[in-house]
Amino acid sequence: MRTDPLSFLNTELDSLKQQGLFRKLRVLEGEAAAHATFDHKSVVNLSSNNYLGLTTHPKLKQAALDAVSKYGVGSGSVRTISGTLEMHMELERRLAAFKHVEAVVVFQSGFAANAGTVAAVLTKEDVVISDELNHASIIDGCRLSRAGIKVFPHKDVDAARKILKELPATQRKLLITDGVFSMEGDLGPLPELCSLAEEYGAIMMVDDAHASGVFGSNGSGTVDHFRCHGRVDIQVGTLSKAVGVLGGYVAGSRTLIDFLYHRARPFLFSTSHPPAVTAACLAALDVLETEPQWIEKLWDNTRFFKAGLERLGFNTGLSESPITPVIVGEAATAAKMSDTLFEHGVFAQSIGFPTVARDKARLRTIVAATHTREDLQYALDMFGKVGRELGVIQ
Numbered sequence: 001m002r003t004d005p006l007s008f009l010n011t012e013l014d015s016l017k018q019q020g021l022f023r024k025l026r027v028l029e030g031e032a033a034a035h036a037t038f039d040h041k042s043v044v045n046l047s048s049n050n051y052l053g054l055t056t057h058p059k060l061k062q063a064a065l066d067a068v069s070k071y072g073v074g075s076g077s078v079r080t081i082s083g084t085l086e087m088h089m090e091l092e093r094r095l096a097a098f099k100h101v102e103a104v105v106v107f108q109s110g111f112a113a114n115a116g117t118v119a120a121v122l123t124k125e126d127v128v129i130s131d132e133l134n135h136a137s138i139i140d141g142c143r144l145s146r147a148g149i150k151v152f153p154h155k156d157v158d159a160a161r162k163i164l165k166e167l168p169a170t171q172r173k174l175l176i177t178d179g180v181f182s183m184e185g186d187l188g189p190l191p192e193l194c195s196l197a198e199e200y201g202a203i204m205m206v207d208d209a210h211a212s213g214v215f216g217s218n219g220s221g222t223v224d225h226f227r228c229h230g231r232v233d234i235q236v237g238t239l240s241k242a243v244g245v246l247g248g249y250v251a252g253s254r255t256l257i258d259f260l261y262h263r264a265r266p267f268l269f270s271t272s273h274p275p276a277v278t279a280a281c282l283a284a285l286d287v288l289e290t291e292p293q294w295i296e297k298l299w300d301n302t303r304f305f306k307a308g309l310e311r312l313g314f315n316t317g318l319s320e321s322p323i324t325p326v327i328v329g330e331a332a333t334a335a336k337m338s339d340t341l342f343e344h345g346v347f348a349q350s351i352g353f354p355t356v357a358r359d360k361a362r363l364r365t366i367v368a369a370t371h372t373r374e375d376l377q378y379a380l381d382m383f384g385k386v387g388r389e390l391g392v393i394q
């Protein structure tokens, strides 16, 4: 018998265990909803990106079922060979109108959209100027492009300016920020960064994964929220979070999208969405446009829950969105608090390094439009009880 050549991975795993960073996957039974069953336990679910409850919306479910009946379950190919359905084109047209841009390309995920786009647009001669808390898919795109990477401290516009100022005027530059930061819940300083991009001739890119369906009119994103139309060259959105399904998209000029059709590697080399996914996304756009009550309810719930956490004395950072972190510090404390809350029927996943800084471990909470006041009050009561027991609050 040969010895397992992967046994060195155990060393890594043991180290994760020692640091309290080894996590077991929670297994969902039934629907991904505001009240859900994980590991046989019924809990108030504060760990889902399903902001508007669309994962279980009857119109989306029906659209997916109809698409399966009519078109089957798979697309059979990548977009550039034989896997482009009329529905894919319709979704891209609908999203372009929704985002007030010339054109949109849909990818299999937001991750593929970010990584594929940055890697396609830049070369090793170019430079990316990136917020330190930008999403991993942006960082991977930068690495794949082999462009130089200059990181500026979180939301520090002056630091970004300093970096831009020192770069040669002739060098191609991409200035990039998340619209909503996924672990902090705060917003990128879009108007200021757009001005910088204009001043220094940089390409301006915004990753709006957590803003899609949440910020701007009908959930069209932070560019709309900040009235920055026409100032952002590349917008990335996701169909996997508030939209409730799966996918990512890039919104911009016709030229950009035609280029990505020819050069974005996930578009060229990975199979397109099955009909059910695309049909459900189209139905989600209908819901965003005709049922504004979900977004209103989401913000109502957000204000209620955030105020409750703050009243209890938790450190909720600088959140400006339905993502409210409860920052506790040590990874082991965050894990313990999350597990204890779970036993009490509240699911708020703990998040540690490398997703957040080592001393900023947290529980990340996301309320949904579909939580009831009773759900949220119960969760607050349990946060108070467990937080006091663990000495996180007084």
Ligand SMILES: *Cc1c(COP(=O)(O)O)cnc(C)c1O
Pocket: 109, 110, 111, 112, 114, 135, 137, 178, 180, 182, 207, 208, 209, 210, 238, 239, 240, 241, 246, 247, 248
């Ligand atoms: C979730 C997320 C993505 C990836 O989107 P998926 O559709 O889940 O692949 C990209 N960027 C940010 C900021 C995200 O939070």
